[in-house]
Amino acid sequence: MEIALEKTNSARIARALVKARMAAGSPAMDMAFTLLVVTDDENVAEALKTATTLSREHPSRVIGVILGDGRGAAHLNAKVRVGESSSGESILLRISGELTKHAESVVLPLLLPDSPTVVWWPGKAPTNPSEDAIGKLAQRRLTDAEATDSAIRSLKSVARHYVPGDTDLSWTRLTPWRALLAAALDQSSGKVTGGTIVAGSGNPAATLLVAWLESRLKVDITTRRSDKGDQIMSVALNTHGGDVLIKRISDHSCHFSVPGSSPREVPLGPRTLAELLAEDLRRLDADEVYEATIKHMLEDA
Amino acid sequence: MIDNPLRDQRDRRLPRIAGPCSLILFGVTGDLAKKKLIPAVYDLANRGLLPPGFAIVGFARHDFGTQQFAGMIKKAAKDGARTPWSETVWKQLAAGIRFVPGEFDDDDAWEQLGKTMAELDEQQGTGGNHAFYLSIPPGLFPVVVSQIKKHGLAESTKGWRRVVIEKPFGHDLASAKELNHIVAEVFPRESVFRIDHYLGKETVQNLLAFRFANGMFEPIWNNHYVDHVQITMAEDIGIGSRAGYYDGIGAARDVIQNHLLQLMALIAMEEPVSFNASSLRIEKQKILANARPPARMDLHTARAQYAGGWAGGEHVLGYLDEEGIPKSSKTETFAAMRIDISTRRWAGVPFYLRAGKRLGRRVTELAVVFKRAPHQPFSKNDVEELGQNALVMRIQPDEGVTLRFGAKVPGTTMEIRDVNMDFAYGGAFVESSPEAYERLILDVLLGDPPLFPQHEEVELAWKILDPVIAHWDRQKSIDTYPSGTWGPESADAMIARDGRTWRRP
Numbered sequence: 009m010e011i012a013l014e015k016t017n018s019a020r021i022a023r024a025l026v027k028a029r030m031a032a033g034s035p036a037m038d039m040a041f042t043l044l045v046v047t048d049d050e051n052v053a054e055a056l057k058t059a060t061t062l063s064r065e066h067p068s069r070v071i072g073v074i075l076g077d078g079r080g081a082a083h084l085n086a087k088v089r090v091g092e093s094s095s096g097e098s099i100l101l102r103i104s105g106e107l108t109k110h111a112e113s114v115v116l117p118l119l120l121p122d123s124p125t126v127v128w129w130p131g132k133a134p135t136n137p138s139e140d141a142i143g144k145l146a147q148r149r150l151t152d153a154e155a156t157d158s159a160i161r162s163l164k165s166v167a168r169h170y171v172p173g174d175t176d177l178s179w180t181r182l183t184p185w186r187a188l189l190a191a192a193l194d195q196s197s198g199k200v201t202g203g204t205i206v207a208g209s210g211n212p213a214a215t216l217l218v219a220w221l222e223s224r225l226k227v228d229i230t231t232r233r234s235d236k237g238d239q240i241m242s243v244a245l246n247t248h249g250g251d252v253l254i255k256r257i258s259d260h261s262c263h264f265s266v267p268g269s270s271p272r273e274v275p276l277g278p279r280t281l282a283e284l285l286a287e288d289l290r291r292l293d294a295d296e297v298y299e300a301t302i303k304h305m306l307e308d309a
Numbered sequence: 310m311i312d313n314p315l316r317d318q319r320d321r322r323l324p325r326i327a328g329p330c331s332l333i334l335f336g337v338t339g340d341l342a343k344k345k346l347i348p349a350v351y352d353l354a355n356r357g358l359l360p361p362g363f364a365i366v367g368f369a370r371h372d373f374g375t376q377q378f379a380g381m382i383k384k385a386a387k388d389g390a391r392t393p394w395s396e397t398v399w400k401q402l403a404a405g406i407r408f409v410p411g412e413f414d415d416d417d418a419w420e421q422l423g424k425t426m427a428e429l430d431e432q433q434g435t436g437g438n439h440a441f442y443l444s445i446p447p448g449l450f451p452v453v454v455s456q457i458k459k460h461g462l463a464e465s466t467k468g469w470r471r472v473v474i475e476k477p478f479g480h481d482l483a484s485a486k487e488l489n490h491i492v493a494e495v496f497p498r499e500s501v502f503r504i505d506h507y508l509g510k511e512t513v514q515n516l517l518a519f520r521f522a523n524g525m526f527e528p529i530w531n532n533h534y535v536d537h538v539q540i541t542m543a544e545d546i547g548i549g550s551r552a553g554y555y556d557g558i559g560a561a562r563d564v565i566q567n568h569l570l571q572l573m574a575l576i577a578m579e580e581p582v583s584f585n586a587s588s589l590r591i592e593k594q595k596i597l598a599n600a601r602p603p604a605r606m607d608l609h610t611a612r613a614q615y616a617g618g619w620a621g622g623e624h625v626l627g628y629l630d631e632e633g634i635p636k637s638s639k640t641e642t643f644a645a646m647r648i649d650i651s652t653r654r655w656a657g658v659p660f661y662l663r664a665g666k667r668l669g670r671r672v673t674e675l676a677v678v679f680k681r682a683p684h685q686p687f688s689k690n691d692v693e694e695l696g697q698n699a700l701v702m703r704i705q706p707d708e709g710v711t712l713r714f715g716a717k718v719p720g721t722t723m724e725i726r727d728v729n730m731d732f733a734y735g736g737a738f739v740e741s742s743p744e745a746y747e748r749l750i751l752d753v754l755l756g757d758p759p760l761f762p763q764h765e766e767v768e769l770a771w772k773i774l775d776p777v778i779a780h781w782d783r784q785k786s787i788d789t790y791p792s793g794t795w796g797p798e799s800a801d802a803m804i805a806r807d808g809r810t811w812r813r814p
Binding site: 023180183184187188189190192195200221224225226260261266269270275295296 | 313314316319322324328357360361397398401432706
């Protein structure tokens with residue numbers, strides 16, 4: 009990393025110094041965790057780009073694991089990179105042949121000492137993430153039901169095998185909605201008697217939102233199918249004082265109305281994968297509210 | 310908020326959003342409001358931490374319309390925000406912006422303010438929750454506070470009313486008491502938020518977490534192991550445009566009274582039984598009540614003014630040459646003093662405090678310097694380059710912790726030299742630390758006062774400082790130091806008398 013400064017003074021030089029140091033990441037220091045990205049040839053470029061963006065905020069050792077063709081002799085190729093445009097370090101492992109069944113043996117010696125390990129499956133995840141050989145190495149396991157062919161089924165599958173430390177990113181995607189709803193109920197004091205969600209079919213986040221609302225509010229939530237794509241389009245909660253309604257009006261904003269004050273437009277934008285991961289990795293312990301929510305979802309089904 | 314079934318304290322993804330409320334800014338056209346407050350409000354909104362029905366009301370002499378005022382806020386937010394600009398976020402904020410023009414003694418304007426507040430309760434759903442932010446010189450406090458009282462704005466049947474005041478909290482013990490008296494007449498103590506932005510909550514919490522969440526530091530945190538403590542707050546800038554405020558105030562009143570003595574209390578205090586506001590305050594007050602200024606002021610305090618010269622590659626003026634400073638001014642731009650704390654833990658451990666402008670670089674840090682090992686198995690030659698172990702907590706910039714200890718130099722001879730082990734908060738955590746003002750404003754809106762000093766602390770700090778300032782006032786002359794250096798010779802001499810030296814931060 010190089011920063012050119014002209015017409016400057018000591019304070020600016022000092023600031024640039026700090027910036028350069030952070031951007032270069034001091035190896036083996038200040039690295040918060042090892043991030044394992046298990047993927048295939050097709051998705052690896054995008055996934056590693058996301059991981060690199062993430063490590064700009066959060067220096068980590070990123071290990072990309074590409075599991076290739078399982079046939080033939082064991083074969084391992086690797087690429088190592090430190091610094092350059094990303095902070096932290098990255099290792100790309102290409103594994104093929106018999107070794108694909110023992111990928112954890114490659115990964116284990118590469119984990120940072122003491123620091124936590126996180127594994128992220130950007131695409132298809134193992135049926136039982138915590139029993140997976142690589143998943144076993146990690147404290148946090150991130151799956152992404154939305155990236156699979158049958159999202160709801162994938163979500164339910166990881167939910168059935170939940171152990172503390174698992175999270176599906178569809179839960180993370182839901183945070184802005186949950187924050188708005190909680191803010192709405194901060195404002196209206198009446199008890200919630202029911203509610204309706206309008207969302208596209210096969211949206212795992214919508215399924216989780218229903219389960220969350222039902223488990224927290226102890227009321228039934230009706231789901232209606234939206235004809236405008238697969239996003240969550242609106243959530244209405246009926247309270248004694250009137251309805252709380254949050255309705256999406258564009259990709260970036262929604263109408264927010266609570267009884268007793270005039271409706272307004274508030275931001276509700278899409279977030280990048282890197283932002284989702286950043287939110288998830290802010291905490292490396294189990295998410296108990298998520299656990300309660302998926303439990304409710306499975307009971308309901 | 311407790312009743313909201315969607316909130317759960319285990320749910321740490323959901324941000325703590327302030328309830329619907331408004332922030333009523335007095336002195337909104339000032340530098341502080343433009344550079345710090347408004348950008349912080351925008352950043353909070355952008356991070357989704359403000360309620361959907363948030364409102365900002367400006368009250369100032371200017372002949373603005375609400376539109377013009379919104380334009381000014383937009384510019385300030387755009388210029389100063391640390392998070393990316395988003396029109397949607399701005400649109401949400403803009404819907405809650407109001408402006409009330411008027412003089413502080415103009416009753417009609419206050420009537421108008423009252424109407425605006427009621428109107429916001431209606432339109433924005435602020436529900437009677439209003440925070441008055443007094444970003445104005447202390448001289449105007451009496452008129453503003455009495456107007457708030459006169460027009461009944463401090464009370465409401467529903468919602469809360471809070472008042473935020475900025476330092477300085479007086480200029481000596483007597484004026485601090487008077488100031489408190491004025492505010493306390495109108496607002497109950499739990500509604501008064503004294504903002505000390507150098508002591509953002511983040512900093513304080515980092516310090517507390519470092520000291521009390523770890524097991525390895527507390528056992529050596531006493532006079533058995535600690536030789537002395539140095540607390541430094543250095544600025545590389547001069548007084549800039551603050552001549553009117555700064556002259557007659559000086560470094561001791563400006564920063565030692567509040568920031569440095571607060572930092573000292575945090576570093577020296579016993580472990581509070583819990584982290585609620587009152588337990589923390591009790592422990593800090595014990596330290597402040599038992600800290601005393603030096604017995605020999607002439608030996609253990611130093612003060613000086615910066616002289617012109619070259620600082621950091623730029624030519625700068627001396628203090629007396631700055632615009633608006635009388636040539637006869639004896640106001641100090643550098644102050645240093647030794648403080649002793651009479652407790653079992655700290656007896657015999659001096660705390661050296663120094664603060665100044667136009668010093669080597671901008672830095673605020675606490676250095677705990679340890680005693681040397683009682684016995685060295687190495688020869689005197691081997692440890693010639695070994696200093697004292699030190700633990701340095703950097704507050705700004707680049708918040709972090711440095712541990713300084715001796716290590717053997719590789720090679721065939723036994724030679725031990727000091728090395729640093731460094732940790733930077735920015736390097737190890739996902740979220741960059743929010744600006745102090747963001748935390749402070751959010752805490753005010755959430756009604757979460759733990760780390761704001763209350764008037765007892767303010768008064769105790771003045772009790773420590775008043776005798777020192779009185780001693781300085783009796784002196785006929787004041788030392789000087791070249792700009793861009795680490796202070797006057799008298800400060801070096803002061804600490805050398807105790808056989809110690811200042812660290813170079």
